[in-house]
Amino acid sequence: MSRLTITLDDDLHQALKETAARQGRSIGKIIEESLVLRGIKSMSHARQLVEQARIRGECSDDEATRLAVEETRDLRTR
Template sequence: MFRLVIWCYGGIHWCIESPTTQDDDMPRLTIRLSARTHRALKEASARQGRSMGAIIEESLELRGVRPISTAREIVSRARGRAELTADEAMAVAIRETELHRDGR
């Protein structure tokens, strides 16, 4: 899994890194958080018995932060199940966009 290393230089810096060989291909990420957010994350980690890195990763995924390839796969699967031609799908998209803009 993840190991969370924290350095403080006038603010809170976080560095998520992978300690095991199976995760060696995972890049490192440094972010800055307020003391309040850091405290809340630390408390949530203790309550849930999960690492802060796991909570951050899950939160990003829930907010839709995913690679574009994942979005393309989702769209491709949806198109396959929708049984619409490209022209029909475009017509639906235009109609829905117009309805949204009109406030309906």
């Protein structure tokens, strides 16, 4: 598992610590779930999106990649 150092505003850090304590979860888990909810996905997930788009659309690899990029962008803007 990788480690990451980030800088947060003091008030936000305090709110994050309180939330973690209240929910009985770690700060790392809350941040990880937040990233997933924002559409941050692994490369293997991106490859799955391409394969799903290719199968669903019966299209070329280039077209499937374009569709997967569009879907990923849509997920990130939600």
